Amino acid sequence: MSQRGLAWGVYLITFLSGAVVMAFEILGSRVLAPFFGNSIFVWGSLISVFMLGLAAGYYAGGLLSSRGSSFRGLALLLFAPAVLISFFPVYAWPICESLFDLDLGQRLGPLMASLCLFTLPTAFLGTVSPYTVQLLVRDQRLAGQGAGNLYAISTCGSILGTIGTSFFLILWLGTKACMTLLGTVLLFLVVASWVCDLLAARPKGQNQRLG
Numbered sequence: 001m002s003q004r005g006l007a008w009g010v011y012l013i014t015f016l017s018g019a020v021v022m023a024f025e026i027l028g029s030r031v032l033a034p035f036f037g038n039s040i041f042v043w044g045s046l047i048s049v050f051m052l053g054l055a056a057g058y059y060a061g062g063l064l065s066s067r068g069s070s071f072r073g074l075a076l077l078l079f080a081p082a083v084l085i086s087f088f089p090v091y092a093w094p095i096c097e098s099l100f101d102l103d104l105g106q107r108l109g110p111l112m113a114s115l116c117l118f119t120l121p122t123a124f125l126g127t128v129s130p131y132t133v134q135l136l137v138r139d140q141r142l143a144g145q146g147a148g149n150l151y152a153i154s155t156c157g158s159i160l161g162t163i164g165t166s167f168f169l170i171l172w173l174g175t176k177a178c179m180t181l182l183g184t185v186l187l188f189l190v191v192a193s194w195v196c197d198l199l200a201a202r203p204k205g206q207n208q209r210l211g
Contacts, residue, residue, distance in 0.1 A: 009196045010136050013074065013189050014150050017128040018157030020182050023165040024085065024125075025050050027182075028118055030175040031092050035100040036110040045107075049114035050122050057126015064127065069134035071197035077131060078190045081121040086183025089176045092117050129154045 028046050029038065036042050064073070099113050129150050137146035169178050 006196060006200055007136060009071075009192065010132050010150070011153055013078075013192060014129055014132055014154050015157040016185055016189055017078070017125055018154035019161030019164070020081075020085075020157075020185055021050070021054070021122065021125050021161065022158040023161035023169070023178070023182055024118070024121065026162060026165045027170070027175055027178055028114070030170065031088075031117070032096065032110055032113055035096045036106070036113065039106065039110075041107050042110045045111040045114040046118070049111070049118050053119045053122025054126040056119075057123040057128075058130055060123065061127030061130035065131045065134045069131055071135065071193045071200060074128070074131060074135070075190045075193035075197065077124055077127050078186055078193060081124040082183055082186035082190055084121040084124075085179060085186060088117075088121075088179045088183070 025046060028050075029042065032042050032046070061077075064077075095116055096113050099109055099116070102109075104112060130147070132150055133147045136150060165178065169181070173181065
């Protein structure tokens with residue numbers, strides 16, 4: 001595969017993972033609503049926990065990237081949220097029901113549910129953008145530009161995920177089917193990363209920028 005082809009693979013993976021993050025957050029409100037309502041406390045909990053997860057993911061992704069990035073490593077990072085989100089309907093509703101039964105209050109209840117359900121998959125998804133910088137950029141002088149491009153592409157994906165999920169997918173498919181769809185998209189990205197790893201033939205010891 002050409003260097004430019006690998007670069008487009010990185011862009012696609014980053015774009016779709018960004019879309020999944022925001023789609024997951026929108027769907028999260030639908031998961032919590034039957035138990036904790038749709039109040040400002042629910043949305044405040046969701047937004048805070050997603051920001052926490054992404055912050056942890058950005059830090060971890062940058063740390064892992066500094067030790068060397070590979071498409072195989074990216075596939076492993078994507079596999080965890082793919083499994084968690086694919087099986088989300090199986091465990092999310094029982095957890096919400098258990099926390100609701102504890103009667104933790106209108107503030108603590110949705111916050112604890114958000115922490116239990118969304119922190120881990122969001123953290124893994126947050127690793128993608130910083131981790132892929134080293135896949136896109138081999139010349140450290142261009143690292144800032146490469147990082148900016150990837151975060152911009154991820155944000156564009158997030159915009160699409162927000163609008164597509166809230167305006168269309170929930171109405172067409174329902175919450176559980178949408179979760180399954182997100183898991184399927186992530187599994188596709190896992191396969192795509194493995195394929196890129198098999199096809200990549202980057203020369204050792206050369207500084208170059210892909211794309």
